[in-house]
Amino acid sequence: MLAAYLILGSVLFALGLIGFMTRRNLIIMFLCTEMMFQGIIVNLVAFGRYPLNGAPTFDGQVFALFLIAVAAAEAALGLALVVLLYRYRGTLDANAFTQLRDD
Amino acid sequence: MIPGPWAAAAWYATIPFWPLLGALLVGVLLILRQKPERAHLPVVAGVAFAALLAVIMFFDTAQRYPSKGGTEADHDAGHAAVVLAADPPSPIRSGNAPAGWVDPGYTYTLYRWISFGAVESQALGRWISVNFYFDGLTAMMMLFVTVVSLMVVIYAIGYMRDHHGHPERGYERFFAFLGLFVFSMAMLVMAGNFVLLYLGWELVGLCSYLLIGFYYGKPEAAAAAKKAFLVNRIGDLGFALGIFALYWFLSPHVLEHENPLDFAIAFKYAAELQTDSGLLGLHQSTVVALLLLCGAIGKSAQFPLYVWLPDAMEGPTPVSALIHAATMVTAGIYMIARCGPIFAGSPFALDVILILGLIGAVLTATMALAQYDMKRILAYSTISQLAFMFVALGCGVPKSGVFHVFTHAWFKALLFLGAGSVMHAMGGVIDVRRFSGLRQVLPRTYAVMLIGCLALAGFPLLAGFWSKDEIVHAALFSDTPWVGWLLVLTALLTAFYTFRMFFLCFHGPLRLPAEAGQHPHESPPVMLRPLYILALGAIFTGYLGVGLVPGSADAFLGVLKPHAGIFHAYLGNSTIIETAHQGAEAAGAAVEHGSGIWVAYLSAVVALAGIGLAWLVYGRAPEVDPARRALGSVFGLLNAKYYVDEIYDAVLVRPLRGLGKVLFGVDRLGVDGAVHFVAAVPRGLAFVLQMFQRGVLQSYALSMVLGLVVLLVLWTVIRSPAT
Numbered sequence: 071m072l073a074a075y076l077i078l079g080s081v082l083f084a085l086g087l088i089g090f091m092t093r094r095n096l097i098i099m100f101l102c103t104e105m106m107f108q109g110i111i112v113n114l115v116a117f118g119r120y121p122l123n124g125a126p127t128f129d130g131q132v133f134a135l136f137l138i139a140v141a142a143a144e145a146a147l148g149l150a151l152v153v154l155l156y157r158y159r160g161t162l163d164a165n166a167f168t169q170l171r172d173d
Numbered sequence: 174m175i176p177g178p179w180a181a182a183a184w185y186a187t188i189p190f191w192p193l194l195g196a197l198l199v200g201v202l203l204i205l206r207q208k209p210e211r212a213h214l215p216v217v218a219g220v221a222f223a224a225l226l227a228v229i230m231f232f233d234t235a236q237r238y239p240s241k242g243g244t245e246a247d248h249d250a251g252h253a254a255v256v257l258a259a260d261p262p263s264p265i266r267s268g269n270a271p272a273g274w275v276d277p278g279y280t281y282t283l284y285r286w287i288s289f290g291a292v293e294s295q296a297l298g299r300w301i302s303v304n305f306y307f308d309g310l311t312a313m314m315m316l317f318v319t320v321v322s323l324m325v326v327i328y329a330i331g332y333m334r335d336h337h338g339h340p341e342r343g344y345e346r347f348f349a350f351l352g353l354f355v356f357s358m359a360m361l362v363m364a365g366n367f368v369l370l371y372l373g374w375e376l377v378g379l380c381s382y383l384l385i386g387f388y389y390g391k392p393e394a395a396a397a398a399k400k401a402f403l404v405n406r407i408g409d410l411g412f413a414l415g416i417f418a419l420y421w422f423l424s425p426h427v428l429e430h431e432n433p434l435d436f437a438i439a440f441k442y443a444a445e446l447q448t449d450s451g452l453l454g455l456h457q458s459t460v461v462a463l464l465l466l467c468g469a470i471g472k473s474a475q476f477p478l479y480v481w482l483p484d485a486m487e488g489p490t491p492v493s494a495l496i497h498a499a500t501m502v503t504a505g506i507y508m509i510a511r512c513g514p515i516f517a518g519s520p521f522a523l524d525v526i527l528i529l530g531l532i533g534a535v536l537t538a539t540m541a542l543a544q545y546d547m548k549r550i551l552a553y554s555t556i557s558q559l560a561f562m563f564v565a566l567g568c569g570v571p572k573s574g575v576f577h578v579f580t581h582a583w584f585k586a587l588l589f590l591g592a593g594s595v596m597h598a599m600g601g602v603i604d605v606r607r608f609s610g611l612r613q614v615l616p617r618t619y620a621v622m623l624i625g626c627l628a629l630a631g632f633p634l635l636a637g638f639w640s641k642d643e644i645v646h647a648a649l650f651s652d653t654p655w656v657g658w659l660l661v662l663t664a665l666l667t668a669f670y671t672f673r674m675f676f677l678c679f680h681g682p683l684r685l686p687a688e689a690g691q692h693p694h695e696s697p698p699v700m701l702r703p704l705y706i707l708a709l710g711a712i713f714t715g716y717l718g719v720g721l722v723p724g725s726a727d728a729f730l731g732v733l734k735p736h737a738g739i740f741h742a743y744l745g746n747s748t749i750i751e752t753a754h755q756g757a758e759a760a761g762a763a764v765e766h767g768s769g770i771w772v773a774y775l776s777a778v779v780a781l782a783g784i785g786l787a788w789l790v791y792g793r794a795p796e797v798d799p800a801r802r803a804l805g806s807v808f809g810l811l812n813a814k815y816y817v818d819e820i821y822d823a824v825l826v827r828p829l830r831g832l833g834k835v836l837f838g839v840d841r842l843g844v845d846g847a848v849h850f851v852a853a854v855p856r857g858l859a860f861v862l863q864m865f866q867r868g869v870l871q872s873y874a875l876s877m878v879l880g881l882v883v884l885l886v887l888w889t890v891i892r893s894p895a896t
Binding site: 087090091092094099164165167168169 | 869875
């Protein structure tokens with residue numbers, strides 16, 4: 071059963087990654103990172119439920135909860151940044167924000 | 174510390190710095206954005222104070238060296254031979270080597286400048302000092318350098334203004350450069366060692382560049398400035414090598430603390446230079462003398478480096494007067510006279526000077542016959558007269574050469590400033606074909622120009638007559654009398670072309686160019702008054718070199734004896750050495766016994782003949798040059814100055830420019846290419862890396878993903894053998 075969960079997790083992660091790299095809209099990219107988080111969380115929960123050796127523990131679930139908290143904080147911060155950037159430039163195209171590059 | 178008669182030496186040592194101070198003050202005025210109308214004040218004041226000090230120095234030196242007669246023979250003739258006990262013994266005046274040289278001058282050291290040799294022995298080691306050398310030659314040179322410069326500077330106040338009396342553009346710049354020029358020349362003349370001499374030497378070169386190119390917007394002026402500078406550099410290279418050679422040859426002989434480049438030291442040991450230099454079998458003194466001569470040829474515009482001087486006419490007229498009369502071109506003559514003990518030791522170098530002088534004198538006198546530019550005719554006459562001085566130096570009568578420098582300064586400044594006055598009235602036109610009869614509209618300029626032209630032509634009893642006569646005299650009585658006859662011919666040509674110019678300008682019917690306007694005006698007093706003073710100089714300075722012969726009343730001219738004036742007594746107490754090389758003593762003896770007086774008559778006749786011939790041909794100022802028809806193609810050759818410029822261009826300039834282009838190409842492709850390639854490699858690498866740092870979010874993400882993939886692959890590859 072573990073394999074099915076892992077496949078689901080990696081599919082979610084891969085989709086998020088592809089979306090992050092191909093889309094230009096900051097909101098969509100932000101959602102894609104959330105999707106990658108979800109892929110990882112599915113993996114963690116699966117490892118918690120089906121341990122590779124020994125009795126099942128709650129380590130995976132704890133990490134999952136932890137990660138959800140981090141994702142929530144990141145979402146709050148990230149969305150705030152997105153709003154600010156939109157105000158600053160009037161667009162959400164990621165290519166418009168290249169001020170931090172090394173010249 | 175300072176000997177009695179030189180108590181004021183500290184004051185005399187400040188002479189060069191007053192013009193410099195004036196020039197600097199002009200700069201300060203510029204910074205303070207003062208009105209340019211006042212820019213001449215500091216420079217005029219500075220030069221005037223320097224001139225005052227120089228005049229005092231001249232009379233002070235005269236006290237120190239009372240009239241003793243020019244030659245030993247004069248002592249016997251019973252001249253007022255008041256010899257102070259404090260007087261240094263007179264230097265040897267004959268013989269080829271300055272053995273037993275006694276320093277006649279006084280060296281005043283301002284401060285020690287450059288030390289050379291071992292660092293630990295600095296206390297005793299050799300130093301190049303900023304020191305000044307005072308003797309008769311210095312005092313005499315400084316007299317005319319400062320006074321004539323003062324006249325030129327005052328004249329420039331009027332000249333550098335437009336018709337409404339407003340200063341020309343660059344007025345303040347002009348006066349700053351003039352001040353610097355006078356400073357440079359004073360440093361050159363007063364220098365007590367070769368390094369300081371070289372400093373002044375280069376500074377006058379710089380100032381001539383700045384001033385000839387004063388109208389730098391004009392292509393001809395810019396080219397002339399460059400030409401003057403570059404041609405001078407050729408000579409200066411030789412001069413610098415000469416100084417190096419002198420140091421090299423003398424260093425083994427001098428004492429620990431003696432600097433072989435100090436005049437007093439160098440001349441003391443000049444006799445040591447009579448050894449083989451190992452170069453073409455020449456003596457060391459010959460090598461040094463020939464190299465120093467290169468510098469003199471460049472600065473004094475002698476054959477073959479004279480080509481810059483006529484072109485230097487592109488500068489404003491006061492500059493021409495300054496270059497031709499008081500500064501720059503006199504430097505070469507001065508330097509050879511100053512280095513008498515070295516040149517006296519090298520008969521071969523003296524012969525070279527003589528030959529170059531002769532070529533220059535005849536060549537440029539003929540060129541001047543066919544020129545139409547008033548200032549250029551004067552320029553060629555300068556070269557010709559300087560060549561006269563060279564002949565005098567080569568003949569072993571440097572005192573007469575320096576005397577001609579002295580008188581020439583006055584009347585040549587007068588002629589140039591007079592030509593400037595004509596140019597001023599003619600609206601800048603200087604071509605003698607375009608105007609005539611100016612005597613009617615410019616009576617005062619006419620009068621002073623007449624005096625100047627008569628002096629240059631060697632008209633009897635004017636300054637040029639006495640000094641030129643002395644040189645002709647010495648040459649005629651030397652062991653090569655044909656030199657003297659060539660000089661007589663040159664003197665005839667000089668009288669002819671000088672008055673050709675004069676008659677074409679001032680005589681005949683009144684004809685004016687359109688540029689002059691309806692009523693050409695005489696120059697303002699600020700320009701005319703210096704001319705009057707210079708005219709006095711052109712009349713009377715010759716008498717400094719003339720003495721009275723007691724009891725010889727066989728003829729009027731016989732009473733006034735050349736070679737015997739206070740001038741020669743003066744120069745007797747300097748580093749100038751008259752050699753027996755060409756029989757100068759014979760010349761002196763001939764005058765002494767009255768047998769040489771016919772030369773003076775000959776000079777007078779020659780001058781009058783030249784002037785008369787010019788009157789016959791040009792007296793009515795014809796619009797078409799009669800000589801052009803009479804001489805035919807020869808005239809064309811003369812007018813084109815024997816195509817010397819063109820020959821130089823074809824033989825030297827073009828091949829050198831070609832070589833320069835080749836070398837430039839090699840430099841560009843080879844040396845620069847290698848450097849640029851080395852620089853291009855990191856730049857290319859940076860360009861590749863830059864692509865990953867574009868600031869686009871996705872590209873960073875991509876690189877992270879790719880990195881992750883690489884890590885995973887590596888991980889699997891490394892892990893796989895173990896499992």
